Amino acid sequence: MLMRARAIALIVLLSLCIASPVMAANEERYGYITVQDVNIQLDNGTARIHVNYTVDEGTTFFFFLLGKQDLKSKLMKILNYDDAQITRIDLSSAVFTVPSAAYSYGNGVYWYPSHDFNVAIPALIVHSPQVTQNFTMAKQFPGGMGYFANPRSSEPPLQEDPDERH
16 A cells, blocks of 8 residues: 555656646746737837737637636736726737826836736737837846837727727
């Protein structure tokens, strides 16, 4: 009996040693969501965040039965903004608005501070009116970024589909 318990404990320990590198290799995953990219558009003090992701195939049926509330809460946890508001969400992407993402210093001068995410973002793109910064496998937007307001944005805004609002 003691030998059997030791053998089982050894098998469990070996399984954990083998599985842990595999689990650590998928840092962009949170539950059933795998993040593909995050695109942050800064406009004055507001940030519009577009997230592309995939969900496990087995979960889509439950979304149709139970709604997308769990998906919304997991995405909020991934982004790690307390005051983010969901503008649009579906099974492959979502758009959030963070009204006070940047600090205003007056006269159209803003500071978007460093920010931590709860997963590694494979492709993080942060746009201000003056510059675009790109990061790969980023768990953080490091250092922050200063920028000036641009009343006539040269980039088109992220498109919203009014039929997809939830």
